[in-house]
Amino acid sequence: MAWYQTHIRLEPRPRGFHLITNELTAALPGLARFKIGLAHFFIQHTSASLCVNENADPDVRGDLERWFDRAIPDGAEYFQHTAEGEDDMTAHVKSVVLGASVSVPIRDGRLALGTWQGIYLGEHRDRGGARTVVVTLNGEER
Numbered sequence: 017m018a019w020y021q022t023h024i025r026l027e028p029r030p031r032g033f034h035l036i037t038n039e040l041t042a043a044l045p046g047l048a049r050f051k052i053g054l055a056h057f058f059i060q061h062t063s064a065s066l067c068v069n070e071n072a073d074p075d076v077r078g079d080l081e082r083w084f085d086r087a088i089p090d091g092a093e094y095f096q097h098t099a100e101g102e103d104d105m106t107a108h109v110k111s112v113v114l115g116a117s118v119s120v121p122i123r124d125g126r127l128a129l130g131t132w133q134g135i136y137l138g139e140h141r142d143r144g145g146a147r148t149v150v151v152t153l154n155g156e157e158r
Contacts, residue, residue, distance in 0.1 A: 018053075020046040020153040028146050029139045031103070033069075033077035037134040041127060046153060048125040053155015055127060058117040060148045063107035063141050065114035071134030084110055084140075107140035114138050122155050
């Protein structure tokens with residue numbers, strides 16, 4: 017059983033959902049050495065999230081953002097934690113709902129995502145800044 021771990025720094029992005037599958041895999045040359053295994057992606061932030069969803073139609077990402085903005089509005093009167101602005105607590109709630117990590121099977125040196133699946137970064141702040149993802153690969157080498 018082999019293990020590999022690294023950190024991937026993602027450049028700042030605007031609020032929204034961003035397809036980052038290719039960016040992650042490009043930063044993982046060690047992925048190719050695994051015959052079978054598991055890739056675990058963990059974002060080290062409380063105001064951003066990771067999830068798996070549609071990788072083809074960008075309308076899905078826009079629809080998700082619009083739904084989350086309506087379901088969890090900035091500046092809601094019931095939020096007390098607003099130290100960093102109206103989007104502060106909103107971002108934390110969205111992160112809790114979506115989660116900080118995803119696990120994807122590895123098959124023959126590649127992520128075994130479905131045909132229409134990709135990994136999203138959910139950026140829930142207007143100015144969230146750079147984000148760091150810890151990636152841990154575990155499995156049987158080729």
